[in-house]
Amino acid sequence: MKANTATVTMADVARDADVSVSSVSNYLHGRPYMKAGMRARIADSIDRLGYQVNAVASNLRSGRTHLLKLSIPDLRQMYFSELAEDILAEARVHGYGVIVESTTNSRDRELDSVASMGTRAADGLIFSPLLMNDDDEHVLDGDYPLVLLGERLCTRKVTHVVIANRTAAHDATSHLIAAGCRSIAVVGGVRAIQGQASSRQIRTEGYRDALASAGMGYDPELVYETVGWGSEDGAEAVRRMILDGARCDGIFALNDRLAWGVLRGLRVSGIRCPGDVRVVGFDDVDESAYMVPSLTTVDPGKRDIARIAVQSVIDQITRGSRGPAGMLEAPCSLVFRESSPAV
Amino acid sequence: MKANTATVTMADVARDADVSVSSVSNYLHGRPYMKAGMRARIADSIDRLGYQVNAVASNLRSGRTHLLKLSIPDLRQMYFSELAEDILAEARVHGYGVIVESTTNSRDRELDSVASMGTRAADGLIFSPLLMNDDDEHVLDGDYPLVLLGERLCTRKVTHVVIANRTAAHDATSHLIAAGCRSIAVVGGVRAIQGQASSRQIRTEGYRDALASAGMGYDPELVYETVGWGSEDGAEAVRRMILDGARCDGIFALNDRLAWGVLRGLRVSGIRCPGDVRVVGFDDVDESAYMVPSLTTVDPGKRDIARIAVQSVIDQITRGSRGPAGMLEAPCSLVFRESSPAV
DNA sequence: GTGAAAGCGCTAACAC
């Protein structure tokens, strides 16, 4: 049951069980044809010697490490830590471990993270770029399995997993409209269409789409750009709103943390939610369910993203090539809570 | 600059540069004695061929993977994701990557996580146990580098990194007392002393110490046990408090999420904070700075924990043995904010 | 200063 001194190798087990190393290997890989007696002897030796396969040696020979690399901007942001958790779980189901790398808002780290895939320490990469430009796209060249998260890089050469940002933003806005909101602000939106696609931008587009399809005019004044994505930015936006004397009866915050700040800002100013103003967020982070009022928000289906992304890298690994690049879209859905109940 | 077709090995580089593989290896390891001409030829070949060392082969030969394993209960809890982020950063400084494993509240996963260290896929383990018993302690036997986080397992045989839970809880409580609180509740505390040490328990002890040193009586009625550690548990505790007709003027919540819930519960009931009741949390999670009121809380020094833990595993790795087990304590400090300003 | 060569522990043909 134990005896783990230093390094017990397969050869030791073979010797102990009086069989060949390949039989031990066969045993470990659960290969069929093998007499029960031998199987038992091997099992016994392994147990007695406390043998465990040396993953590194196995990796070298087989060319697989059974490790994935996950490269994300920042674990401190709940969206990413929740996503990471789901990816770890999904990878685990497939027998993969995950090397997590946080690029903490540094383009260089993002580049590093990608470049180091050449060392073959991981079998594949799931990468959520935040700062890389389309100009940096060439660093993604290579043949290792790769899945990109989000719309930041729009290479058509690599498999992407995106969420239905536009549709989701459209739906969130339409919900506010259906609930009777006549003047809807977007917190965290962008006024000018920029070159680089970003979720901020796509969500803003979805918002405009919804206004348009409802025959409502688009008022740039109602787009509150924010520096960051934190709750302080959301609260700040509300302060500006009030200073501007802007009156709105619905607020769509482009992520939950912004929405938390919005909720706070409203409360501080004595504006009731959902009474005076309805609020909808985006991300469905765990804590949003416990705000007061609890937050109506877009559930971006992190579980689905995780499932799709992991499935895709693993497919590429098994297939031995990146294969046809695809744009895989994870479905979103609105989660209705107190800040804007379903109509 | 590129040309990365399939697998360029060191032998290819050696051939191309017309030198031996050992020279290439020497070059890569920046070893001194080497004529400039050769150095240049090698550099050129590497560049031209787009060579990158195969980490796996190098691992096998050298016996080091330059990977650490971090095993924590749950990335969704901000305390852990923030800690993980700090550990990733610290490991990175030392040239280590990190395999993150979330044991998601499963004793079996904790055991798995530890057991799999035998495969040598990682050079060392930083492990934050939550559910393992002292009875399971033997699974930690082995010679691989190991650091335990928290006081869950009290083995004296392994290096632990703990935070000054007792002192910090004492200080937090003393602060409330100094601020004039006469009746201080603990949310998330434990009434009965249990066998297993836990941070809940140690923090409760620190609270009692503080009461005692201030000559204040301990009232078990003021200890609000909670099922979980979430904000809903904190809010629930406040509801109970009100139903019980308990009156207190200070609340020490044993973690920030509980404190968020407390803040919410108070507000919902129209109790002002810090006016009627002061509140202090524990963990100094990022978002706590943005609550309304912003939360006074104990900063457990996650950075320090990360630094100490990583430093310790790496020492063990270099030393080649676990060496003398120690109890390393990271310092805590109170962060004063609106929910209970400094006196 | 540089090169030859012996493995690290395992996998997977291939032979029997």
Added chain:
DNA sequence: GTGTTAGCGCTTTCAC
């Protein structure tokens, strides 16, 4: 069914 054997790509003595 089971055993033999040739590497996987690199590191590292040890000669020269």
